[in-house]
Amino acid sequence: MKPRKPNSRDKILAAAADVAREAGPGNLSLDAVANRAGISKGGLLYNFPSKARLMQALVEQYLRDFDKALEEVHSADGRKNLLSAYIRLSVEECQETEASASWIFSAIAEDPEFLTPLKTFKRQLFERLKAKTPDLKALLVTYLAIEGLRSMTLFEFHTLEDEERQLLIDSLLSLAGADSNIAG
Amino acid sequence: MKPRKPNSRDKILAAAADVAREAGPGNLSLDAVANRAGISKGGLLYNFPSKARLMQALVEQYLRDFDKALEEVHSADGRKNLLSAYIRLSVEECQETEASASWIFSAIAEDPEFLTPLKTFKRQLFERLKAKTPDLKALLVTYLAIEGLRSMTLFEFHTLEDEERQLLIDSLLSLAGADSNIAG
DNA sequence: TTGACAATACCGTCCAGACGGTACAGTAGA
DNA sequence: TCTACTGTACCGTCTGGACGGTATTGTCAA
Secondary structure, eight states, rough: OOOOOOOOHHHHHHHHHHHHHHOOOGGGHHHHHHHHSSSSSHHHHHHHHSSHHHHHHHHHHHHHHHHHHHEEEEEEETTHHHHHHHHHHHHHHHHHHTTTTTTHHHHHOOGGGGHHHHHHHHHHHHHHHHHHSHHHHHHHHHHHHHHHHHHHHHHTTTOSOOOHHHHHHHHHHHHHHTTTOOOO | OOOOOOTHHHHHHHHHHHHHHOOGGGGGOOHHHHHHHTTHHHHHHSSSHHHHHHHHHHHHHHHHHHHHHHHHEEEEEEEEHHHHHHHHHHHHHHOTTTTOOOOOHHHHOOOOGGGGHHHHHHHHHHHHHHHHSSHHHHHHHHHHHHHHHHHHHTTTTSSSSHHHHHHHHHHHHHHHHHHHTTTT
């Protein structure tokens, strides 16, 4: 479909995430992103005609990547347990220090509406999980706990020690794996 | 200790929270807060000599209020189950539409360091919970799930229906209440 | 083959507006 | 008289973004 775009856009998106992480979410300026991407401000605005478009692209790329990764993880173990795949992917994502999607805070500060696609994505994913998980209680608890883990990573609350964290993950996976043991 | 301060400071703090919620976290300007509080900008800067001090005060007030409320809820049922009190308080807090502490996003955008007191508060609270909760697994799962609930409220992800939400809360409370049933 | 034109992908500069903060003179109540 | 402001004027800085250029590559008729 697309005529093999050069990687300028991707470079800019990555630069934006880097700037948000390193300079703080409130300092995500076009100049800073342009510098970081090794491009001029004019060039940036050529690729993304406004800051809003840049934010939008950031959200869209994140969603696309997450969806793709989920599909891979889920397929890799025979599409048996979506919840378990979701947990493992989320945990993995939270471990990458490089990830720390603090550009989300920039987006919210810019305009909370930027998160609308994220909201609908989450709602749809939850519906899928609900359809595929027999034990609703276990789903609710594990899903929310993962959401909590994501939040703590995002805000950089280092409340849990490594051991506690590992114990938590084990508990969640065993709750999620319960669909073949306990299934009502 | 303090000479019965007039309520100007409180009015300003409340106004700041209102502005962040209504105008968006990125539009928390001193002018906007002053207007909202029905005070002049000079008056605002008389009470809080810089925006940083205002943010700081916002965080401190939130922490003080939460701590006080937790103490009340905990005492009210005989100081039996701290985790259960924590869950009930957090759930209550998430239900107040008026709360929606989106000033947190403003603070983060301003400077992530503003959340340092929040971090230490959370860590200490978790330690207290750990000391008082026999079942560490249950604590981890419920604590994280509450953190998830808080995050979803903050971001206004309306992923859960009312029924699902209620089922979740019941599950968490029963997990938390387990300290007298299952206690190892 | 070549010259004319056009699209792509930028660069660098400039500007208007917003924002935090200062300064200061005035004032009303305790 | 002191405290706790109000109100206004102003400054310096930062930021989004508009705009006018430019180098490179592609297209295509003559």
